Amino acid sequence: xxxxxxxxxxxxxxxxxxxxxxxxxxxxxxxxxxxxxxxxxxxxxxxxxxxxxxxxxxxxxxxxxxxxxxxxxxxxxxxxxxxxxxxxxxxxxxxxxxxxxxxxxxxxxxxxxxxxxxxxxxxxxxxxxxxxxxxxxxxxxxxxxxxxxxxxxxxxxxxxxxxxxxxxxxxxxxxxxxxxxxxxxxxxxxxxxxxxxxxxxxxxxxxxxxxxxxxxxxxxxxxxxxxxxxxxxxxxxxxxxxxxxxxxxxxxxxxxxxxxxxxxxxxxxxxxxxxxxxxxxxxxxxxxxxxxxxxxxxxxxxxxxxxxxxxxxxxxxxxxxxxxxxxxxxxxxxxxxxxxxxxxxxxxxxxxxxx
Numbered sequence: 282x283x284x285x286x287x288x289x290x291x292x293x294x295x296x297x298x299x300x301x302x303x304x305x306x307x308x309x310x311x312x313x314x315x316x317x318x319x320x321x322x323x324x325x326x327x328x329x330x331x332x333x334x335x336x337x338x339x340x341x342x343x344x345x346x347x348x349x350x351x352x353x354x355x356x357x358x359x360x361x362x363x364x365x366x367x368x369x370x371x372x373x374x375x376x377x378x379x380x381x382x383x384x385x386x387x388x389x390x391x392x393x394x395x396x397x398x399x400x401x402x403x404x405x406x407x408x409x410x411x412x413x414x415x416x417x418x419x420x421x422x423x424x425x426x427x428x429x430x431x432x433x434x435x436x437x438x439x440x441x442x443x444x445x446x447x448x449x450x451x452x453x454x455x456x457x458x459x460x461x462x463x464x465x466x467x468x469x470x471x472x473x474x475x476x477x478x479x480x481x482x483x484x485x486x487x488x489x490x491x492x493x494x495x496x497x498x499x500x501x502x503x504x505x506x507x508x509x510x511x512x513x514x515x516x517x518x519x520x521x522x523x524x525x526x527x528x529x530x531x532x533x534x535x536x537x538x539x540x541x542x543x544x545x546x547x548x549x550x551x552x553x554x555x556x557x558x559x560x561x562x563x564x565x566x567x568x569x570x571x572x573x574x575x576x577x578x579x580x581x582x583x584x585x586x587x588x589x590x591x592x593x594x595x596x597x598x599x600x601x602x603x604x605x606x607x608x609x610x611x612x613x614x615x616x617x618x619x620x621x622x623x624x625x626x627x628x629x630x631x632x633x634x635x636x
Contacts, residue, residue, distance in 0.1 A: 283344035283357070283434035283467055284309045285330065291338035292325055292491075300326060300491045302339070310465040316478040317488035317514070323471045324439055326488070330469060331360050331437050343434055359428035360437040363444060365420045367412040367427075373399075374408040377427045394430040401460065402426050418449045425460065435467040442477065454480060475515055479503070487511050509632040512557050512625060518588060518600045520625070521563070525556040527626065532556065534572055535593065542621050547636040554635060557625030560588065560602040563617050571616035573599060580609045591615050 285307040292300035300322050307313045315323040328334040330341065332353035341349050348356050367376050374395060381391045399405045402422040412420055421441060428436055438457075442450045458481055461468055472478055478485050479499045487494045487502065487510070495507040506512035512520045525534045528551040532539045568574065575593040582605065589601045589609055601617060603609065626635040 284342075285435060285467060285469065286342040287326075287330075287339065288342075289339040290326070290329065290336060290341060292322070292329060292334065293337040298337075298491070300329075300337075303491075303493055305486060305493070305496065307467060307469065309467055312461050312468045312470065312481060312483045313486065314470045314472060314478040314482035314484075315486050315488060316472055316475055317494075319473060320490075321488040322491040323473075323486075323488050327437055327439055327469060327471045330435075331358055332356050333360075357434040358437055359431045359433040359435075360439065361421075361424050361428050361441045363440045365412070365424045365444075367420060367423060369412050372409050372411055373404060373415070373423050373426075376412070376423055377430055380427065380431055391430075394432070395426075398426040398429040401429065401463065402456070416449075417445050418453055421445065421453055422456070425457075429460075429464075433466075435469065438468065438470040440472055441470075442472070442474075450474075450477075457481060476517060479515070485515075487514060505634070506557075506625065507634050509555060509557070509627045512627070516559060518560050518602075521558045521560065521599050522627075523556045523558075523597065523599075524629065525554050527552055527554045532624075537572055539572055539619075539621070541624070547626060553629050555627040555629045556619075557627060558599075558619045559623065560600045562620045562623035563599065563601045564620065565601075565603070566616050566618045568616050570618055572618040574614065574616045575599065577609055577611050577613050577615055580611060589615070591617065 287303050287305045290300060290303040291298060303326060315326060317323050325334055329336050332351060336349050340347055343356055377395045377398060378391045381394065399408055402425060404419065404422050404426060407415060407419060442453050445453060454477055470481060482499055484496060485499055485502055486496050489510050495502060495511045502511060502515050506515060509522065513522065523534060525532055530541050532541055534556060573593050575591040577589055578592045578598065579590040581588040584605060586605050587603045587607050589603055591599045591601060593599055599617065627633065628635055
């Protein structure tokens with residue numbers, strides 16, 4: 282497998298620049314996930330790696346070779362698309378073998394690779410069927426098998442699970458993770474689903490409007506988001522954010538003052554801040570300890586845990602994670618405080634992390 286390097290990669294459509302000087306080094310065998318909202322540029326970036334979009338500026342290397350000007354067929358990559366892209370008139374076997382036949386591989390090699398891939402993906406019983414006779418999950422396995430048989434330098438996945446229902450997405454997510462653990466293939470995977478990103482990735486690249494906001498391991502992004510955008514995008518439910526002010530280690534939130542530990546309080550002097558708290562870092566407390574007090578609007582009991590939505594005033598809603606058997610009544614008054622060592626502070630103007 283090959284490493285992939287993106288150096289100051291840019292993409293423009295006329296005067297409109299959509300990818301801004303992206304720098305990413307992907308190690309050989311790494312599973313890298315590009316994540317972000319619709320329109321952030323993640324699929325465009327993937328298509329530039331594949332050679333399906335022209336690169337407007339910068340250098341793209343696969344292995345030790347600069348591939349900016351190479352057509353897709355000469356980049357030694359395999360791509361799995363959102364819509365499977367299978368030939369409807371061909372059998373599963375012929376779909377998987379087609380690329381190898383175009384490359385002039387021997388029948389013996391083709392049969393060996395197709396049989397190996399179908400065994401890995403457990404699609405052997407379907408080899409003589411056509412795509413219309415398969416379920417969505419089976420079609421996605423065929424699309425993955427077509428990529429595997431090529432034995433490429435890297436695999437590219439463009440939102441491969443978005444057309445599947447919730448149960449199938451979980452099943453196929455596990456299949457992709459098992460496949461990567463088995464093959465140790467360099468993989469670049471695009472998704473808007475941050476649960477897929479958190480569970481599959483060795484590292485995640487969070488993109489926003491064509492710019493890389495942060496690159497890191499999943500839990501690093503969760504516990505130390507570099508910006509408000511990352512804090513709100515990574516995590517489900519999303520992080521609670523509240524306007525506050527900070528002065529010499531004392532945080533003032535909605536008129537209440539809270540002394541912070543040194544580890545959580547950046548610098549001295551007075552400044553406006555945005556306070557971030559994950560739902561699991563807010564706990565119930567007595568009225569005199571409370572940072573927030575409000576009325577329970579909704580309680581979602583999910584079996585493993587309960588999410589409680591508490592109205593603070595008339596304009597704010599806090600999401601709080603509670604034990605699954607917590608006693609809650611809609612309309613009751615709830616007093617809450619944050620865990621001081623788990624708070625996140627951001628600059629409200631730049632959105633960048635302060636602590």
